[in-house]
Amino acid sequence: MKSNKLFLATVFCMMAMYSSAQFFGGMTDARDGKTYRTVQIGSQLWMADNLAYKVPDGSWVMDWKESNLKPYGYLYNFEAAKKACPSGWHLPSDAECLALVKYLGGETVAGGKLKEKGSAHWQPSNTGATNSTGFTAVPGGNYLYLEGKFPGKDGCYYWSSTEHDATNALYYYMLSHSNNIFRTYYLKTSGLSVRCIAN
Secondary structure (H helix, E strand, C coil), rough: CCCHHHHHHHHHHHHHHCEEEEEEEECCCCCCEEEEEEEECCEEEEEECCCCCCCCCCCCHHCCHHHHHHHCEECCCHHHHHHHHHCCCCCHHHHHHHHHHHHHHHHHHHHHEECCCCCCCCCCCCCCCCCCCCCCCCCCEEEEEECCCCCCEEEEEEEEEEECCCEEEEEEEEECCCCCCCCEECCCCCCCEECCCCC
16 A cells, blocks of 8 residues: 555656756856856747857847846847857747747747746736746846847847848747747847757
8 A cells, every 4th residue: 555655656756847847957168167057948949048158249238237148148149149159059940939839839828838927027017927837037128239128127038040130130028018929020130138049
């Protein structure tokens, strides 16, 4: 009887683990020694932290404050973003991002499943945030290079590697007051966050 109870307890424990966010592990960027959490979502392996590798030309830390680097990583222009991921990883294509959104049930619910819970980094509203995937999206904001401003601090904005036209590229974003994930395009000169996906 005790062995049966122990078996059932183990099964329930495993079920609880697999129903919550499962970190697959971590990786270390050989270029600068920084470590990143990684998480498996469906068939895709993602970094569970924003990239924080300094690219000589085309990367900025939010508000020019080094204290923002650890939670939010760097903001990259499009050309820098395409080159910033370490070996074995890459900037996700639009198709890969769309596959993630589809796997999570569509654009009206995916945002909540990707956003970090609570208000440690997000505004208190942080609508629908469960972080059930372990992706842990944080509001790194964006950088308008032509204006020298950092607006949009109530959201996270992630480049895809797919161009929209000669001056714009596709990106995805989530906001504190919404459960959605949105897809649109932005000037390539602007600075957005990067989440790398494994090759």
